Amino acid sequence: IQVVETESGLQVLEIQEPFAPEEASPDDAPDQEGPGEGQEAVPGEPPAGGDAMPDAGAANAAGGVGGGAATAAEDVVQVITSPEEESVMESPPVAAVQPAKEQPTAPKPATAVASPPQYRRASTGKKPPPKKKKPQGWLVTNPRLRQFSLDVAHRTPRLPRPVKKWRDADFGVDMPGLLVELSTHGEKIGSGNFGSVSTTMYQGKRVAVKVQAIPDIYGEEEWAGEILDNLVSELSLMRACENHPFCVQFLGAGRVDNEVFFVMGLAEMGDLRGVLEEEDCPGYPQLVRIVRDSVAGLAHLHELKMMHRDFKTPNVLVTADLRGKLCDFGFTISGECEARLATCAGTEEFMAPEMENGDDFALPADVFSVGITMCEVATKRRPGSKRFLYRSPRRMYAFEPEAKSVYNNLCRGCPKRLVQIAEACCRFVDTERLLATEAVDEMNKLCADMGIQV
Template sequence: MKIFGKLKSKKDSACTKRSNGKVVSVESTDELTADLSRLLIGLKFAQGAHSQLYHGRYKDEPVAVKTTRVPDDTGDGSIGARLEKLFTREVTLLSRLHHPNVVKFKGACRKPPVFCIITEYLSEGSLRAYLHKLGGIIPLPKVISMALDIARGMAFVHSQGVIHRDLKPENILINQDFKLKVADFGIACRDTSCDALADGAGTYRWMAPEMIKSKSCSRKVDVYAFGLILWEMVAGRIPFEGMNPVQVAFAVANKNLRPAIPGDCPAAIKALIQQCWSSQPDTRPEFCQVVKVLEQFEASLASDGNLDKLQSLTCQDHRKGIFHLIQKIAHPCTS
């Protein structure tokens, strides 16, 4: 591993600001300040258009370091302003999200053109990597356990007034104890200001139709994405396989297309998936309701070894059945 040499010098960090000799963070609060003298950077393991992800160690703990560098040729400076805005927003939101199923924020620093965010490192990688490695169907108890981790994390995120906007397997990480955590809040926003910040966010395969159409964006876009993730864990395939992103966007927004649910999927799970990816945001459940329904599924599996009792609620009309179940056991949501 090497010191964060390219981004700092001994006299001044390229990712921090100093005031009267004191290092201050983007929020001017000590808890957000990254002490770069205790940061080591290792190998890069992922990258995007303007950002790179590195293995690292911070205060002797393994971390992931996301660095963003504004391109040199930015014309009117709009790219730099946008990247700094996204960085500030991500730090502000992530630093306030403390939950066992949300990736842990460790620190941040900036000095344009370089920005960095440090989070805990989860050794088992992403849910996408796990599903790819598995290459098949996940046992039902594990599907429910994994879905519960995601739903609990997202229920907390929503309770804090935050919309993720890019929930997908790549942005769900797994630690050594196989606990799943929601990560990458790079395009997240406050639920009171998402419309103004709708800047091409999300990934088409998991994007709700109202986002594709650039309509009003609510927290229910994350519930829609969760429905696709749950489908993916049940089906063992990527949603809309064989279609490119533009084809997916057109089919979802204009033809109300959804992936075919496997015939052997339990009726209760099928009903929950379909309720989550409903074309009408108001009919999608809240994540706190999803948590309670999944807990009911987990309890049924533990006591009976199956979901037969719950399926009796859904066998006649699965959409009405799961809605009834949600209303019966999970409304109103209580902590």
């Protein structure tokens, strides 16, 4: 249906067949003008002068304006050919006007965009207040840090029932007097990863003072919580063993800000490794007794259900009368708690195969370390030095393949019985090893055979 607007009104053209106009390219369109006088419009073709057939939506809208005459007509209506109406037909219908295509515009020259003005606060001549610095460690003067003390350590149960947990109220050393003595008579004799040890005069006698900083769990240190638990375990166990003759003597502890001071009895000869490497090293009767004393100290820990986890010659102290004392309880932990499996602590050359292989371990792992310590005493050679006692991962870190090298490097005067006891302590299967108390009994028999009084 096509609707044409004239002066007299709207003229409706109805085509018998539906008309679907095809978009023709400008090259294919014939150069024709509008129909002259006496010509008729061909059915199915748009009138001359029209650009395109109006779309269906526009035609329906126009039909609604002109009334219902378009729906009633059935024949083709002739196009009016008067000159006045011809000019009207040559112009495109109003409803058939298509939107003009957008013409490409030339790009505008780029112009610099002014940056927004920077506004600054007018200076008042006063300096801003300094930012509060984060306190280093757990200073007791900080209200936020005072709430977190040693009393809330041990996120996991690490101490068995026989061992009483150390608390902040247990710090009782006269710290002002101790600090004065350290500053005037202190002499540093050793240091490690977690602290340093110095000697000084305190209450009229020579003592050893270990200084260790409390870790800051609010900081970025990864193992701060683990170090704090180890610190509380060490204080608790040292107090539980303070009266044992073969554990290091514990005289008390104090705290200043974020540092803890351990006061211990002094071992004049140093540690067992240092004694073995001296030129005037004592004879094997005295060395065997020193080893026996340290194993007796370990047996006392096992009676308390505690693991040492770092039994070795540097952790055996030697007094002036050549007696041994077990020390360094920083890695001690309950032998029955699950937390012992969360971390692997100790020295690799003295470590049991089950610990090296990542398996479950308990108190027999300490006995394996005792056996390696006996081998170092028997040969006066450090385990791992120049591949001595190197336990290969291919052999699951077993000791048995290396036992022959111990006999080959046995020092003059050392009884072979000491190496045999070491072999019994270093068996691959932990249930086949000697218990700590059984190792003490074997050492007592060896001392008796050598004529040594224990």
